[in-house]
Amino acid sequence: MAVTMNDVARAAGVSLKTVSNVLNNYEFIKPATRQKVLDAIAELGYEANLTARSLRSGKSRMLGLVVSDLSVPYYAELASRLMTVAAARDYRVLVEQSAATRANELTALQGSLSQLTDGLLFTPLVLDADAIAAARRGTKPLVMLGEHIDDPRFDQVTMKNVGAAKAMTAHLLAGGRRRIAVIGASPGDGAGSPGLRLAGYREALAEAGVAFDPALIVPAEWRRDGGASAVARLLDGGQPFDAVFGLNDALALGAMHELLLRGVRVPEDAAVAGFDDIDEARFSSPSLTTVAPGMNEIAERCVQLLIDRIEGSEKADSGVHVEAQFELRIRASAPADRVSQLPQTGTSPASASAAEGKVDP
Amino acid sequence: MAVTMNDVARAAGVSLKTVSNVLNNYEFIKPATRQKVLDAIAELGYEANLTARSLRSGKSRMLGLVVSDLSVPYYAELASRLMTVAAARDYRVLVEQSAATRANELTALQGSLSQLTDGLLFTPLVLDADAIAAARRGTKPLVMLGEHIDDPRFDQVTMKNVGAAKAMTAHLLAGGRRRIAVIGASPGDGAGSPGLRLAGYREALAEAGVAFDPALIVPAEWRRDGGASAVARLLDGGQPFDAVFGLNDALALGAMHELLLRGVRVPEDAAVAGFDDIDEARFSSPSLTTVAPGMNEIAERCVQLLIDRIEGSEKADSGVHVEAQFELRIRASAPADRVSQLPQTGTSPASASAAEGKVDP
DNA sequence: CTGAAAGCGCTTACAG
DNA sequence: CTGAAAGCGCTTACAG
CATH class of the missing domain: 3.40.50.2300 (Response regulator)
Structure with missing residues (x-):
């Protein structure tokens, strides 16, 4: 039912591979060929099937984000910024809530979230570095957020x-x-x-x-x-x-x-x-x-670091540690x-018996 | 590298289809056969590849959620609850921020979000019902959240x-x-x-x-x-x-x-x-x-409605409208x-020239 | 620079 | 109740 690459190839009079080359910006394509393909794509309203691409290429262009609870304002604001930064590099963010339990943190690391994503932004609250190192399967990049972990084995973005x-x-x-x-x-x-x-x-x-x-x-x-x-x-x-x-x-x-x-x-x-x-x-x-604590810097740096790991442009052998500036x-x-x-009042220590409140907002 | 269904089938001495049957809880399987398969799965540590399943079946078990900005506390709290409710039915939620712009709302409806998900929870802020009806492609279920739209063509969960x-x-x-x-x-x-x-x-x-x-x-x-x-x-x-x-x-x-x-x-x-x-x-x-406004009820009802549409158990011809109870x-x-x-003070209307503030918290 | 073929790991008719 | 085969829509070596 949906338009496929095959339909585009047929309409453009080229092979499947050529369509794929155009879609993936392969550089050595004759301009005329590229144009034929682009015309066919536009005419048919073709959109690449991301699931098929993901199955074949092994890349989903999704980042996983694990926080304890998305309704916590700090995490909500962070997640919002992460999504915006990731979108600029054509990645999505898939959020998972751990409720700060050991079982959920392990699941986030091992389960379907890591399968569906190319890498993880992980805010561990109960697991320690050894537990994470042991639980981790495969080799997908993992960037730690927050300060629960401070270990040279892991990439990490924190605040001062x-x-x-x-x-x-x-x-x-x-x-x-x-x-x-x-x-x-x-x-x-x-x-x-x-x-x-x-x-x-x-x-x-x-x-x-x-x-x-x-x-x-x-x-x-x-x-x-x-x-x-x-x-x-x-x-x-x-x-x-x-x-x-x-x-x-x-x-x-x-x-x-x-x-x-x-x-x-x-x-x-x-x-x-x-x-x-x-x-x-x-x-x-x-x-x-x-x-x-420099949330914008944190959001930008951790997305950048994770994507650089995914795409192989960050090659440091041990963990990269980033500390954002605070104000x-x-x-x-x-x-x-x-x-x-308090020009006239002076100071008095607070106590349970303090008098009627008066607040200067 | 990863363990596949084929490996499981071989280890269990059955065919691929039998493994698939076990995974999908097909009922007419001999208990002994089922057990052989389950043993092989446990022994090999097999986990189904969700991308392959999704490509073949056309179902991703993901719900899309479109809000203007996830850092808005109401949306953050709603998203958090939606994820929890969806998880109980073995669905994930993929969030997209529209920034309340027309272009982004159209993209959310037509673009890769709807391709990656089985249905959408959509909070339109600028698009009207006709625009949404016109923009919508395909037949994936769509449930409206909030009150910007009130139209019999759409399923809708709102507050009073x-x-x-x-x-x-x-x-x-x-x-x-x-x-x-x-x-x-x-x-x-x-x-x-x-x-x-x-x-x-x-x-x-x-x-x-x-x-x-x-x-x-x-x-x-x-x-x-x-x-x-x-x-x-x-x-x-x-x-x-x-x-x-x-x-x-x-x-x-x-x-x-x-x-x-x-x-x-x-x-x-x-x-x-x-x-x-x-x-x-x-x-x-x-x-x-x-x-x-009954957020728990809203979260539960809209996830339930959307999943029921996806799985075909909700068959109403026109839009189902749900209104949550408020307190x-x-x-x-x-x-x-x-x-x-104010036992002694009486009331005075507020004005810009009101005297020094005093607050009873 | 482009093409024909194989294959990612599943599910789904179709047989039996 | 179970099996052999086809195919979802892409990308990736491999040729040429």
């Missing part, structure tokens, strides 16, 4: 977690904050985004001569509700603090929501900072100070200068 | 736009609001989400005996920044209002951000309501009153009772 968290912490310290709670990590975390960002926090504290207090490090699921309940626990525990650093924006926004609900003023009683600079951060009330976005939730925000 | 907007407006009126600004529509809008939601708003006003004032209807791009700038124009125009109904949550959240920035108290000076109930709405400050989510930005919020 340590440096960015350090810069943000330094910003809060410069604003006069001394008891900065961290939401989304455990004191002992070493690897992955939580551990790296916590390390940056500690470096900044050390340079400023501020003691590290493990009581200020509050574990939480990296979602808005996780941030909210972490702050609730912090306030209920009576631990004084004058700033909250959510290790991603969802945590920070959830934290800010709970603070305001409890009557803690932001930024007067407690500054709030996040990490990711999702679109929502600009429009929260107060707007959220956060780290812009701080200073907004109302944690302004540069604490004093200028 | 009119009823939900009417209920929300009635809620605002019941709270004592009389000058309710609408963000995201033009006074003349008739069709699509803006027109339908505006119609619900007008019905509620009429039933309450409140006059419709076109000066309160403010057009805007359906994004956070659109909501913010629409409110800025409204305030700058000096038009008094005591509530803002953003026709989606992004608009409402952007509007709320701008109100608070200008010192307009929410909900004291102006209540704010939205539409969609994205996750963010629960965690804004104040939390956002909005319409939950109001009453939160702090527009509580049920205005007076209880």
Whole structure:
């Protein structure tokens, strides 16, 4: 029913191979022959059957993207950009959600997703480098996204977690904050985004001569509700603090929501900072100070790296590691200068018993 | 290199067809034969080549999803759910972004997306029913999402736009609001989400005996920044209002951000309501009153309808139309009772000159 | 520069 | 219940 290459060949009076040559931009074709073929294609409305091409050539021009949950704003924004960047090189992106479970991450690596695609952009959250190396079958390219893995065996595109968290912490310290709670990590975390960002926090504290207090490090699921309940626990525990650093924006926004609900003023009683600079951060009330981790650069570099591996133009023997540049976005939730925000009031540490809220958005 | 059906057939001592029969759950196979085949599959680690299956059978077990922009929270949350629902029926979802341009919507309908998938979930924003009917090639099933199209030729899954907007407006009126600004529509809008939601708003006003004032209807791009700038124009125009109904949550959240920035108290000076109930709405400050449009139901019904069309179990001659049930989510930005919020202050209409902001989150 | 043939790995009539 | 053969629509060596 659909028009095939055979129909085109017949209409143009050439062989199948010649049509294929034209479609694949083979260079040594007589202009007249090429034109005959192009005319026939246009006249018949021929479109190549991608499935047949894929079966024969072994290439699908699809990239797989594995994230835990596409409804997480950071992943949604990343996926959207990845699709746009990939489309510019004539690739599609096929997304798979892992729900951050071991079984699903293994399936993503071994199952039909990798069969359907030419390579994978993988954000592992539970599998470690050895598990991934062991699970991997075949030789299709694999680029790691995020910071859970840091291993010379793998190509990897990340953000400057340590440096960015350090810069943000330094910003809060410069604003006069001394008891900065961290939401989304455990004191002992070493690897992955939580551990790296916590390390940056500690470096900044050390340079400023501020003691590290493990009581200020509050574990939480990296979602808005996780941030909210972490702050609730912090306030209920009576631990004084004058700033909250959510290790991603969802945590920070959830934290800010709970603070305001409890009557803690932001930024007067407690500054709030996040990490990711999702679109929502600009429009929260107060707007959220956060780290812009260079998402555009991440999207471009990882698609480019993966396609270069697929097409063989990137030949490095060991893993290529790319780190995107970050920027701080200073907004109302944690302004540069604490004093200028509060000409008359002065500062008081936040607590569960803070008075009626008053917010400067 | 990969294990093929032929290898399995040889190992099991049966023909290719028998292996195929086992894989496709053909019922009349001797248990012993089936077991031999299953053993061989397990031993060799055979996995069916989906591309070959797709080429031969003409079915890919992929659904196409066309939205304007996957980074829009509503679409991200919808896509995430669609994937989960589809996966339960052993289908994948391939997403394409149209950027709400005519050219891209046509491409999505005619191009390689429809070739790669067994059917399309399509959210048209610029194409109308006739254009879609004309552009459509072949006979692959197509289910419309959203309200831009309402045409008996097409299957369609929508929300109760009119009823939900009417209920929300009635809620605002019941709270004592009389000058309710609408963000995201033009006074003349008739069709699509803006027109339908505006119609619900007008019905509620009429039933309450409140006059419709076109000066309160403010057009805007359906994004956070659109909501913010629409409110800025409204305030700058000096038009008094005591509530803002953003026709989606992004608009409402952007509007709320701008109100608070200008010192307009929410909900004291102006209540704010939205539409969609994205996750963010629960965690804004104040939390956002909005319409939950039944996204789970929408996701389930549209995937089910599309797959039933693909597999032939849905045989209706004309378009099947499904409307999901909605619920109001009453939160702090527009509580049920205005007076209880303000025991001592009373009400004053918002204006650009409103005094220093004070927010009850 | 172009053609005739083989084959990617399945499913699908068609026999038996 | 199972087998041998054809064919989905391409690309890829191999000739010439």
